[in-house]
Amino acid sequence: MDERVREHARTLIDWSARIEAGDDVVVRVGPDAHELAVAVAEELGKRDANVVTTYASGEITRAYLRAHEGDFEVDPEYERALLENADAVLTLGGGRNTAATADVPGERRQAYDRARREIRKARLDTKWVLTEHPTRSLAQQAGMSYEAYQRFVYDAINRDWEAQAEKQAKVAEVLNDASEVRLVSGTETDLTMSVEGRVAVNSAASVDYDSHNLPSGEVFTAPHATEGEVCFDVPMTINGRRVADVALRFEDGEVVDYTAAQGEDAITEVVETDDGARRLGELGIGMNRGIDRVTDNILFDEKMGETVHLALGRAYASNFPEGREDEANESAVHVDLITDVSENSRIVVDGEAIQEDGRFWFE
Amino acid sequence: MDERVREHARTLIDWSARIEAGDDVVVRVGPDAHELAVAVAEELGKRDANVVTTYASGEITRAYLRAHEGDFEVDPEYERALLENADAVLTLGGGRNTAATADVPGERRQAYDRARREIRKARLDTKWVLTEHPTRSLAQQAGMSYEAYQRFVYDAINRDWEAQAEKQAKVAEVLNDASEVRLVSGTETDLTMSVEGRVAVNSAASVDYDSHNLPSGEVFTAPHATEGEVCFDVPMTINGRRVADVALRFEDGEVVDYTAAQGEDAITEVVETDDGARRLGELGIGMNRGIDRVTDNILFDEKMGETVHLALGRAYASNFPEGREDEANESAVHVDLITDVSENSRIVVDGEAIQEDGRFWFE
Numbered sequence: 068m069d070e071r072v073r074e075h076a077r078t079l080i081d082w083s084a085r086i087e088a089g090d091d092v093v094v095r096v097g098p099d100a101h102e103l104a105v106a107v108a109e110e111l112g113k114r115d116a117n118v119v120t121t122y123a124s125g126e127i128t129r130a131y132l133r134a135h136e137g138d139f140e141v142d143p144e145y146e147r148a149l150l151e152n153a154d155a156v157l158t159l160g161g162g163r164n165t166a167a168t169a170d171v172p173g174e175r176r177q178a179y180d181r182a183r184r185e186i187r188k189a190r191l192d193t194k195w196v197l198t199e200h201p202t203r204s205l206a207q208q209a210g211m212s213y214e215a216y217q218r219f220v221y222d223a224i225n226r227d228w229e230a231q232a233e234k235q236a237k238v239a240e241v242l243n244d245a246s247e248v249r250l251v252s253g254t255e256t257d258l259t260m261s262v263e264g265r266v267a268v269n270s271a272a273s274v275d276y277d278s279h280n281l282p283s284g285e286v287f288t289a290p291h292a293t294e295g296e297v298c299f300d301v302p303m304t305i306n307g308r309r310v311a312d313v314a315l316r317f318e319d320g321e322v323v324d325y326t327a328a329q330g331e332d333a334i335t336e337v338v339e340t341d342d343g344a345r346r347l348g349e350l351g352i353g354m355n356r357g358i359d360r361v362t363d364n365i366l367f368d369e370k371m372g373e374t375v376h377l378a379l380g381r382a383y384a385s386n387f388p389e390g391r392e393d394e395a396n397e398s399a400v401h402v403d404l405i406t407d408v409s410e411n412s413r414i415v416v417d418g419e420a421i422q423e424d425g426r427f428w429f430e
Numbered sequence: 431m432d433e434r435v436r437e438h439a440r441t442l443i444d445w446s447a448r449i450e451a452g453d454d455v456v457v458r459v460g461p462d463a464h465e466l467a468v469a470v471a472e473e474l475g476k477r478d479a480n481v482v483t484t485y486a487s488g489e490i491t492r493a494y495l496r497a498h499e500g501d502f503e504v505d506p507e508y509e510r511a512l513l514e515n516a517d518a519v520l521t522l523g524g525g526r527n528t529a530a531t532a533d534v535p536g537e538r539r540q541a542y543d544r545a546r547r548e549i550r551k552a553r554l555d556t557k558w559v560l561t562e563h564p565t566r567s568l569a570q571q572a573g574m575s576y577e578a579y580q581r582f583v584y585d586a587i588n589r590d591w592e593a594q595a596e597k598q599a600k601v602a603e604v605l606n607d608a609s610e611v612r613l614v615s616g617t618e619t620d621l622t623m624s625v626e627g628r629v630a631v632n633s634a635a636s637v638d639y640d641s642h643n644l645p646s647g648e649v650f651t652a653p654h655a656t657e658g659e660v661c662f663d664v665p666m667t668i669n670g671r672r673v674a675d676v677a678l679r680f681e682d683g684e685v686v687d688y689t690a691a692q693g694e695d696a697i698t699e700v701v702e703t704d705d706g707a708r709r710l711g712e713l714g715i716g717m718n719r720g721i722d723r724v725t726d727n728i729l730f731d732e733k734m735g736e737t738v739h740l741a742l743g744r745a746y747a748s749n750f751p752e753g754r755e756d757e758a759n760e761s762a763v764h765v766d767l768i769t770d771v772s773e774n775s776r777i778v779v780d781g782e783a784i785q786e787d788g789r790f791w792f793e
Contacts, residue, residue: 088500091508096485098464108490112497117506122459122485127471134475137451143480145454145515152508 068106071221075198076106079157080114082228083196083273083281088115090154090194095123100161100200107157119149123158125167125307132171132179139182150189160366161200165208169307173336176306180399181341187399191384194274198224198281199366208304209362216362223282223358223367231284232271235354237429238286238421242267245416248290248350250375252412255298255314258377260290260350264394268385270351277385284355284370289386289395290347290377293317297377301361301368301405308333313404321345322379337379343398349378349386351403352414352422365403373409373425378402431469434584438561439469442520443477445591446559446636446644451478453517453557458486463524463563470520482512486521488530488670495534495542502545513552523729524563528571532670536699539669543762544704554747557637561587561644562729571667572725579725586645586721586730594647595634598717600792601649601784605630608779611653611713613738615775618661618677623653623713627757631748633714640748647718647733652749652758653710653740656680660740664724664731664768671696676767684708685742700742706761712741712749714766715777715785728766736772736788741765 080086092111096104104120111118150156168176180187199205199220206216242248242262250258265288269276272283294317302311310330315322322345327334338344356372369376380398387395408414409425421428443449455474459467467483474481513519531539543550562568562583569579605611605625613621630651633641657680665674673693678685685708690697701707719735732739743761750758771777772788784791 089503091506093508096487101461101487101489104485104487105489105493109493109497112494113499115498115500117503117509118490118494119506119509119512120485120487120490122467122483124459124464124467124483126464126468127481127483130468130472131475131481134472135478136476137478140452140480143454143482145456145512146480146482148511148515149482149508152511 068102071217071225072102072106074225075103075221076110078225078228079107079196079198079281080110083198084155084157084194085274086111086114086116086155086194090116091152092116092118093149093153093156094118094120095156095158096120097159097161097200097202098122098124099163099202099204100159103159103161103200107159123160125162125164129168129171132175135175139179141182142185147186147189150186150193153193155194155196156190158195158197159200160197161202161205163202163204165204165304166307173306177336177340177399184399196274196279196281197366199364205362205364208364211362219360219362223355223370226357228272231355232269232276235269235271235284235286238352238354238427239267239269241416241421242286242288247417249415250297251415252406252408253298256296256406258293258295258297258317260347261292262288262290262350264388264391265289265386266388268383277383280366280370282355282358282367282370284357285351285353287349287351287386289382290350291320293320293347297406299404299406301374301407302329302363303365303368303405304363305330305333305337305402310334320347337400337402340380340400341398343396344380344400346379346396347377348380348382348396348398348401349376349403351376351378368405369403373407374405375408375414376403376405379404431465434580434588435465435469437588438466438584439473441588441591442470442559442561442644443473446561447518447520447557448637449474449477449479449518449557453479454515455479455481456512456516456519457481457483458519458521459483460522460524460563461485461487461489462526462565462567463522466522466524466563470522486523488525488527492531492534495538498538502542504545505548510549510552513549513556516556518557518559519553521558521560522563523560524565524568526565526567528567528667529670536669540699540703540762547762559637559642559644560729562727568725568727571727574725582723582725586718589720591635594718595632595639598632598634598647598649601715601717601790602630602632604779604784605649605651610780612778613660614778615769615771616661619659619769621656621658621660621680623710624655625651625653625713627751627754628652628749629751631746640746643729643733645718645721645730645733647721648714648716650712650714650749652745653713654683656683656710660769662767662769664737664770665692665726666728666731666768667726668693668696668700668765673697683710700763700765703743703763704761706759707743707763709742709759710740711743711745711759711761711764712739712766714739714741731768732766736770737768738771738777739766739768742767
């Protein structure tokens with residue numbers, strides 16, 4: 068086995084999920100993430116943790132959802148029981164076709180998501196981590212050869228996370244003390260958000276940093292009272308469909324208008340899921356300079372240095388002071404959109420620019 | 431998709447597992463059983479059942495077991511909770527290497543099996559069915575081309591199970607009324623077993639017949655007080671190792687001596703698992719004439735017409751009258767061994783031959 072796969076598994080288990088002896092671990096395995104799953108099972112065995120592997124296939128989800136015509140049962144007890152009793156849920160993404168679910172009707176998917184709120188909540192109450200095994204399908208999505216894509220992925224994942232965490236702490240500190248963030252970019256983006264009373268997370272790819280993605284490398288918070296306009300110029304894929312140049316207009320914290328140069332129907336589906344889907348759940352500042360290009364994969368793209376992303380929908384509880392988690396925006400969805408801030412852009416916090424044209428004040 | 435795969439899925443769900451709307455179904459997917467899993471998910475969706483897919487990989491089990499040096503936790507609560515809340519567990523076998531776990535130390539596997547008794551019991555308390563998707567690995571094990579092997583599998587699975595059930599009912603009736611079964615074959619097999627007080631199961635590939643294999647096609651009971659000698663001349667693979675010509679000698683219901691022309695260490699591992707592994711858990715009479723050759727796969731081989739199989743270890747509760755299930759032989763293992771009775775052989779029930787040289791009295 069490629070030694071980089073083993074290092075990925077160790078980073079996931081030790082740095083990211085902080086697995087301990089006796090932990091009940093669910094490993095969700097994508098159809099082409101088999102090799103990483105084998106390495107993860109080996110490391111879990113060494114640490115005396117327990118393992119249950121589930122199979123996370125887009126083709127299976129598609130077949131089930133398209134065939135299912137009636138109402139979905141709300142939070143089936145058996146699946147809920149598995150997750151409520153788990154200590155950690157490690158998702159090893161890696162499919163064979165990133166468009167596998169492209170022809171699932173949007174309302175069907177939304178209804179399914181809505182019926183599974185408590186199951187999702189149970190998973191998010193564990194030491195959950197989402198990572199991805201490099202597959203040929205993801206290489207294709209990135210427009211890269213398989214070998215080059217593997218290098219890209221392991222450069223982003225197998226790195227010095229302690230050092231990354233220290234750099235990010237500076238930005239998190241500023242956001243924690245702030246009231247207002249303004250994002251200005253080109254002629255199409257001028258957005259103002261309140262971050263008053265919110266907690267900025269130093270997302271360093273570890274549950275000990277309230278960070279659940281591997282790779283990570285961002286600082287994020289939960290904005291509210293959003294006003295203004297924003298254009299997301301980084302193209303991406305949402306629910307199997309390509310979207311480009313999504314423009315949103317906010318009034319009083321809610322999306323009141325939107326357009327997209329491509330994939331507008333995918334955006335319509337998202338914002339119509341529920342009330343929370345029209346509000347922002349996240350403002351994230353990408354700081355992982357190990358990720359040096361857009362690969363049309365949100366897990367990597369949103370962490371890229373010199374980008375900012377905003378998510379429609381669900382906010383993370385970690386962005387709220389203890390006891391005030393119920394203020395978090397609720398939604399069945401959490402969909403990130405990304406904008407490039409490397410040129411002609413500013414991130415302004417309480418009137419002071421903390422970043423201009425991609426450079427932070429301390430750089 | 432091959433229409434035979436869809437028919438397999440429908441047979442599994444409707445005839446075998448009797449899935450109903452609202453059922454909580456666990457589908458255990460082998461690494462190369464993906465296509466069948468997609469068809470099963472579609473049929474479950476149509477029937478308004480719920481689905482959780484787990485990933486059943488020999489390579490993952492191997493990696494975990496080899497790395498795990500301490501004691502295994504007994505019945506981890508999260509996995510137990512999943513199965514105790516499930517209505518049905520459908521296992522879709524289909525790996526890439528039937529020897530994937532061949533180098534797992536026997537004691538390690540036995541310790542793991544012993545630590546998971548309640549989890550296994552929870553699964554066996556559901557409408558559980560074990561089937562297999564034809565894979566290239568299984569074709570290789572059978573010494574057949576992939577296309578010919580697919581034909582073999584679907585001939586065995588997609589058939590008239592009502593008619594098969596009627597034929598088997600005759601044999602089940604005789605065994606139900608019987609006290610003693612004697613098996614004589616060649617010069618090496620002369621075995622006497624009591625079936626007094628036991629229930630013969632007409633195993634017609636449906637939970638409604640207390641039958642949990644697809645394909646099935648056998649009548650089985652739980653013998654006791656076994657005396658004599660038996661040689662299993664059908665070669666097979668146990669825990670990834672080839673065995674041939676296993677000979678067992680029984681006294682007072684227990685194995686007191688054994689030899690094998692090949693793979694004797696695999697037999698040693700089995701009989702040393704626990705006390706119950708030295709006693710018989712099953713006597714089965716193969717009656718599926720749709721299975722016309724040995725393919726070195728127990729799910730198929732043991733159902734073949736003109737064979738008899740005996741299992742060391744765990745007995746099925748279905749072979750005992752209600753309220754007397756606690757008399758069933760208990761063990762962490764259930765390992766079948768097969769003998770050809772097509773020539774120079776008799777199955778004698780209470781002194782009367784019900785089969786001679788492979789032909790039943792009614793044939």
